[in-house]
Amino acid sequence: MKVLMAxxxxxxxxxxxxxxxxxxxxxxxxxxxxWGGESDTGCCSVADVDDARRVAQQxxxxxxxxNFTDDFNAHVVxxxxxxxxxxxxxxPCIECNRHLKFERLSERADLLGFDAVATGHHAxxxxxGDRFFVHRGADAAxxxxxxxxxxxxxxxxxxxxxxxxxxxxxxxxxxxALGLRTATKPDSQDVCFITQTGGREAFLGARIxxxxxxxxxxxxxxxxxxxxxxxxxxxxxxxxxxxxxxxxRYVTAIxxxxxxxxxxxxxxxxxxxxxxxxxxxxxxxxTGDVMVQCSAHGAAMPAGLDGNTVHWQQPQRCVxxxxxxxxxxxxxxYVLGGGIAA
Amino acid sequence: MQNGYxxxxxxxxxxxRADAVAAMLPFLTEQFANPSxxxxxxxxxxxxxxxxxxxxxxxLGCRPGEVIFTSGGTEAxxxxxxxxxxxxxxVALCPAVEHHAVLHAVEARHxxxxxxxxxxxxxxxxxxxxxVTSTDPVSIVSVMxxxxxxxxITDLAGxxxxxxxxxxxxxxxxxAVQAANWLDLRTITPHVDLLSLSAHKFGGPKGVxxxxxxxxxxxxxxxxxxxxxxxxxxxxxxxxxxxxxxVALRATDxxxxxxxxxxxxxxxxxxxxxxDGLDDVTETVDRAHKVAGSAxxxxxxxxxxALLYLLDEAEVCASAASACxxxxxxxxxxxxxxxxxxxxxxxxxxxxxxxxxxxxxxxRATTVIIDAVRRLRTGRAA
Numbered sequence: 001m002k003v004l005m006a007x008x009x010x011x012x013x014x015x016x017x018x019x020x021x022x023x024x025x026x027x028x029x030x031x032x033x034x035w036g037g038e039s040d041t042g043c044c045s046v047a048d049v050d051d052a053r054r055v056a057q058q059x060x061x062x063x064x065x066x067n068f069t070d071d072f073n074a075h076v077v078x079x080x081x082x083x084x085x086x087x088x089x090x091x092p093c094i095e096c097n098r099h100l101k102f103e104r105l106s107e108r109a110d111l112l113g114f115d116a117v118a119t120g121h122h123a124x125x126x127x128x129g130d131r132f133f134v135h136r137g138a139d140a141a142x143x144x145x146x147x148x149x150x151x152x153x154x155x156x157x158x159x160x161x162x163x164x165x166x167x168x169x170x171x172x173x174x175x176x177a178l179g180l181r182t183a184t185k186p187d188s189q190d191v192c193f194i195t196q197t198g199g200r201e202a203f204l205g206a207r208i209x210x211x212x213x214x215x216x217x218x219x220x221x222x223x224x225x226x227x228x229x230x231x232x233x234x235x236x237x238x239x240x241x242x243x244x245x246x247x248x249r250y251v252t253a254i255x256x257x258x259x260x261x262x263x264x265x266x267x268x269x270x271x272x273x274x275x276x277x278x279x280x281x282x283x284x285x286x287t288g289d290v291m292v293q294c295s296a297h298g299a300a301m302p303a304g305l306d307g308n309t310v311h312w313q314q315p316q317r318c319v320x321x322x323x324x325x326x327x328x329x330x331x332x333x334y335v336l337g338g339g340i341a342a
Numbered sequence: 343m344q345n346g347y348x349x350x351x352x353x354x355x356x357x358x359r360a361d362a363v364a365a366m367l368p369f370l371t372e373q374f375a376n377p378s379x380x381x382x383x384x385x386x387x388x389x390x391x392x393x394x395x396x397x398x399x400x401x402l403g404c405r406p407g408e409v410i411f412t413s414g415g416t417e418a419x420x421x422x423x424x425x426x427x428x429x430x431x432x433v434a435l436c437p438a439v440e441h442h443a444v445l446h447a448v449e450a451r452h453x454x455x456x457x458x459x460x461x462x463x464x465x466x467x468x469x470x471x472x473x474v475t476s477t478d479p480v481s482i483v484s485v486m487x488x489x490x491x492x493x494x495i496t497d498l499a500g501x502x503x504x505x506x507x508x509x510x511x512x513x514x515x516x517x518a519v520q521a522a523n524w525l526d527l528r529t530i531t532p533h534v535d536l537l538s539l540s541a542h543k544f545g546g547p548k549g550v551x552x553x554x555x556x557x558x559x560x561x562x563x564x565x566x567x568x569x570x571x572x573x574x575x576x577x578x579x580x581x582x583x584x585x586x587x588x589v590a591l592r593a594t595d596x597x598x599x600x601x602x603x604x605x606x607x608x609x610x611x612x613x614x615x616x617x618d619g620l621d622d623v624t625e626t627v628d629r630a631h632k633v634a635g636s637a638x639x640x641x642x643x644x645x646x647x648a649l650l651y652l653l654d655e656a657e658v659c660a661s662a663a664s665a666c667x668x669x670x671x672x673x674x675x676x677x678x679x680x681x682x683x684x685x686x687x688x689x690x691x692x693x694x695x696x697x698x699x700x701x702x703x704x705x706r707a708t709t710v711i712i713d714a715v716r717r718l719r720t721g722r723a724a
Contacts, residue, residue: 033670049669066647067670111718112651 001115002026003160004108006101007056007063009048012163013120014055014182015171019162020118021059028114029056029063034072034100035193055180066108068100075099077193085208087256088322089233091147092191093296098150106155116158121148124164125156126334131283132156133334139167146296149326149338150280201231211259215240218252218264229259234320235269252318270315274341276308276325281337291332294319294341300332308339348658348703348710352635352696353490353520359545359593359697362586366547369582377579378570387581394588401595402537402554403528410553410571411584415519415540416443417564418553421575422515422536423447423484425561430513432481435472437464438679439491444484444517445675454480461627462494462680466504473508482513487521487530487537491663491676491692492627493636495525502533513559519543519551522594523696524602524633535559541587544594545697550583597697605695606634608704612693613637615708620715626682626690635696640682641689644718647671649691652714658707661692 005017007029020027031052049065056063076095083090106117122137123145132153137143151159163171175183190196194203204210205228213229216222224241226232232240236251240261250269253262274292279285291300292310304311305327319325319341326338349357369390375383377391391411399406412418423434424447434453436444439462448455454476456468464485473480483505488495498516505514515536518527522544531537537554541547555561555574567576610629617623622642632638641649646662650671653660663674677687693707 053669064651065669065671067672069670108648111648111721112655 002113003028003116003118004105004112004114005029005061005118005162006105006120007031007052008120008188009051009055009182009185010120010188011175011180011182011185012122012168012171013052014059014180015166015174015178016118016120016162017055017059017061018174018178018180020160021061023162027059027061027118029059029061030105031063031065032100032105033065033067033069034096035077036069036073037193038195051182051185055182058178058180066105068104071104072096072100081204081207083322084204084230087229087254089320090322091296091324092193094147094150094324097148102148102151102155102159106158110158116160118160118162119148120163121161122164122168123148123161125159125161128334133282133336135164135334136328136332137161137164139169141297142168144296145328145335146293146324146326149282149324149335151282152280153283156282201228204228204230213254213259213261215242215261215263218262218268223263226261229254229256229261232261234318269317271318272312272315274303274310274312274316274319274325276310276339277342279308279337279339282335286327286336289330290336291328291330293326293328294323300326300328302330346657348706349698350637350693350695350703350707351659351661352699353493353543353692353694354661355542355548356523356545356696357698358542358547358586359590361593362546362590365589366582366586369585373581377581378568390585391579391581394584397588397592398552401527401591402552403531404554405557407572408554408556410555410574411579412551412553412575413549413577413580414551415441415517415538415543416551418538418540418551419443419484419515419517420447421553421561421564422513422538422555423453423482424451425564426482426513426515426536426559427451428562429560430481432479432512433476434482434484435469435476435480435512436484437469437486439464439489439494439676440484440486441490441517441519444486444515448484458679460680461631462489462492462676463496463631464501466500469501470504470508473505473512480509480512482515482536483509484515484517487516487518487525488633489676490520491674492638492680493520493632493694494627495521495631495633498530498533513561520633522591523598523635526598527595536561539591541583541590545590546587547583550580550587552587601697602634605699608695608699608701609634609637611701612695612704612708613639615704616641616711619708619712624686626677626680635694635699637693637695639691639693640677640686641691641715642686644689644715646688646690648718649689649711649714652717653710656710656714658710660707660711661694662690663687663692 003025007013031049053063080092109117121144122142124135126135134145136145210228213226215224249263252264252268290305292303293300302313323341327336375387377388395406395409398409434448436448456472457465485501513535516534517538519540535556539552541550565576626638
């Protein structure tokens with residue numbers, strides 16, 4: 001089949017392209033230009049496009065560049081900034097996957113006559129019954145099913161993850177064997193549109209007004225203050241302006257209307273329930289026993305799912321509002337759906 | 343060109359003339375000497391450069407001493423802007439639709455950028471007013487002879503009159519890189535002090551160009567070193583390139599008026615064909631204001647990035663706006679300056695014809711483009 005392979009300029013997508021070619025597919029590589037602003041994280045940079053193009057040349061496939069900077073701003077950057085001003089802790093990489101890597105790219109692929117879109121994510125698409133589901137990648141430490149959890153049937157049907165059955169070590173070995181320049185390139189870590197030098201603070205500070213926040217104990221006693229309530233996340237321990245040496249204190253709640261940050265002991269972070277909004281499902285809405293994962297590399301914990309409420313089997317640390325929450329089947333092998341922590 | 347391809351991207355680069363290729367060969371083999379040397383082999387090569395300079399001067403309508411050989415259009419443009427500012431101080435001024443080789447140079451020195459009308463020609467009133475109201479004196483005004491994206495021809499006589507009247511001490515530069523195929527350069531040079539050309543746009547090789555600098559137009563060299571080109575451009579001469587460029591320039595000058603007619607007819611046929619076959623195709627600039635080889639249209643209801651992929655797949659080479667360093671298509675600064683709305687600019691398509699273009703190319707491109715646009719508009723692959 002004719003496959004549009006998203007080449008980021010990293011090692012996973014490089015090897016994914018090679019896997020598709022080996023499988024006999026007609027492959028065209030594409031690099032999406034997403035962030036048009038300043039960047040020093042290496043991601044989305046011209047150097048990455050150079051790497052992607054060179055890999056495509058070495059593998060003997062065509063390479064295109066699509067400019068999706070407007071869509072990236074509208075669907076990822078602007079919502080990211082807006083979420084912070086609302087006191088949420090968003091996950092921009094998930095929004096990028098949702099709107100750019102799949103929606104926008106697969107619509108374009110469809111228009112241009114491609115049968116499928118492939119990415120270098122460590123995940124697998126497999127059939128359960130007669131429906132498609134995102135399964136965890138073969139390398140448990142690198143599994144990325146969490147960040148592609150939002151794919152509905154119509155996307156899953158035309159999505160390929162060619163390195164999902166490989167470990168990261170196998171991917172690198174394959175890249176070395178092929179002599180690809182991306183073989184030893186480090187994994188991308190940070191949000192691509194935020195510079196390492198300025199960080200999140202400089203990025204947000206240039207876009208939204210920061211509000212000073214008062215830090216109080218669970219009894220309401222004022223303990224200190226922070227310069228920007230928008231920079232504080234539930235569960236955070238450092239950087240909330242409290243003197244060191246005392247017992248460890250964590251942000252347990254943020255009240256935006258009064259610009260108050262409540263801190264408490266670690267025990268105060270634990271909750272027995274979690275409300276999830278904006279639910280999406282791979283197939284049908286699900287009620288019953290699930291495994292729930294609340295960060296890209298966090299462990300999934302058992303819970304009962306009832307409507308949009310997660311009832312933890314054991315109390316779990318509360319999840320910062322805005323974070324993605326992903327439901328796996330009870331055997332913890334494939335994604336049922338997910339949403340955003342309320 | 344590989345068999346089967348339809349090449350309609352001559353404004354990006356045009357195939358080399360066979361006689362220009364042939365003219366290079368002796369200088370890549372036996373005549374290898376450095377023309378700045380003091381022995382007979384050097385003098386032989388030097389003679390070829392001096393002859394080339396005479397030929398160029400003849401085509402440009404200037405004196406041989408006013409011809410400086412450069413590495414291309416960008417170097418010529420940069421030398422004109424940076425060199426004039428460095429020698430004379432003041433600020434540079436250009437319209438917003440200039441090629442980036444001029445625009446980015448002007449912006450890098452915090453120069454003045456003035457608006458254009460709907461056809462892409464510099465707004466004469468805005469130009470005059472910018473010249474008189476600038477707090478720093480304007481020392482160089484750079485206005486392109488022909489726009490590379492939409493093909494608009496500038497009224498350089500009109501521009502020159504405004505500059506001479508309002509800023510008599512300013513140098514006038516024109517980026518004439520897109521003009522050589524279509525306009526008699528002798529009609530341009532009387533109005534300007536500095537003029538840039540690039541060989542690969544008119545059948546010469548890449549990596550060589552010309553800066554014409556009128557005697558008395560003071561500018562500092564961009565490159566210093568061995569003092570070649572009378573200290574105005576150091577660096578060993580690209581002898582093969584200079585000789586081949588000159589052969590191509592002479593031939594272009596000779597064939598120009600016949601080619602204008604022939605290619606103009608092909609261009610008309612192409613644009614008419616697209617407008618007959620498709621709804622909602624608008625010509626960005628009317629034909630009376632542009633060069634014969636340029637067809638620029640905005641096609642409603644499609645994204646040009648997707649269209650270019652389908653054209654590429656069907657072996658039709660076209661373009662949209664200029665590409666950025668990553669190879670991604672950038673929104674066109676030219677169309678934005680002309681006031682073309684974003685949603686129209688998204689469907690912009692530049693088709694540029696040249697010496698090798700034929701009726702068969704036009705017929706094939708018309709069919710392929712119409713098919714591709716219909717396919718994109720219906721929203722699903724055929």
